[in-house]
Amino acid sequence: EAQVTQNPRYLITVTGKKLTVTCSQNMNHEYMSWYRQDPGLGLRQIYYSMNVEVTDKGDVPEGYKVSRKEKRNFPLILESPSPNQTSLYFCASRGLYSLHFGNGTRLTVT
Amino acid sequence: AQSVTQLGSHVSVSEGALVLLRCNYSSSVPPYLFWYVQYPNQGLQLLLKYTTGATLVKGINGFEAEFKKSETSFHLTKPSAHMSDAAEYFCAVSDRYNNNDMRFGAGTRLTVKP
Numbered sequence: 001e002a003q004v005t006q007n008p009r010y011l012i013t014v015t016g017k018k019l020t021v022t023c024s025q026n027m028n029h030e031y032m033s034w035y036r037q038d039p040g041l042g043l044r045q046i047y048y049s050m051n052v053e054v055t056d057k058g059d060v061p062e063g064y065k066v067s068r069k070e071k072r073n074f075p076l077i078l079e080s081p082s083p084n085q086t087s088l089y090f091c092a093s094r095g096l097y098s099l100h101f102g103n104g105t106r107l108t109v110t
Numbered sequence: 111a112q113s114v115t116q117l118g119s120h121v122s123v124s125e126g127a128l129v130l131l132r133c134n135y136s137s138s139v140p141p142y143l144f145w146y147v148q149y150p151n152q153g154l155q156l157l158l159k160y161t162t163g164a165t166l167v168k169g170i171n172g173f174e175a176e177f178k179k180s181e182t183s184f185h186l187t188k189p190s191a192h193m194s195d196a197a198e199y200f201c202a203v204s205d206r207y208n209n210n211d212m213r214f215g216a217g218t219r220l221t222v223k224p
Binding site: 004031035040041042043044045048050056090092097098099100101102103104 | 154
């Protein structure tokens with residue numbers, strides 16, 4: 001089954017404690033991206049990747065890092081999380097036109 | 111840059127009634143347009159898309175949308191609402207020459223009353 005898999009689904013952490021959210025896709029898509037979803041704001045792009053070793057900033061990249069060492073994986077790294085990064089995060093990969101989304105990671109930073 | 115405006119953050123309809131969710135876009139180049147649906151605790155799923163060709167596009171679950179260039183609109187409709195349609199709906203636009211930049215609206219939460 002074609003899918004984008006994110007882990008974990010829920011994460012509660014404290015300010016400043018480094019964390020990584022993993023994302024993997026099995027559709028051999030070149031393009032992958034990360035979004036955060038906040039009430040009333042829709043989805044905002046954090047980072048995207050056109051292919052292995054090619055990443056670029058989206059609209060809200062501050063406080064986040066990504067890497068793309070393999071085509072299937074695109075982890076999101078928060079090196080020093082802060083409470084304003086409490087949000088719902090989605091990883092996506094793109095086929096010809098549209099995005100395929102993971103089920104989301106709900107992050108709470110206290 | 112493109113942008114999307116969804117009119118109405120909440121829409122409530124009765125079961126069996128017409129569903130109309132409004133989306134207006136802004137784009138300096140011919141757009142690709144999308145509607146996604148998000149059920150509770152799930153990611154977004156593609157409902158339908160417009161890329162080229164016929165301006166009336168049909169999607170899953172009986173939904174359809176019409177691309178109206180003169181009105182810069184891409185409203186989503188369904189003739190008869192079902193309880194299972196209750197979800198959040200997002201309209202999105204991307205630039206056909208730069209498909210890396212997909213912009214989402216703020217979303218419309220659809221409630222279906224019995």
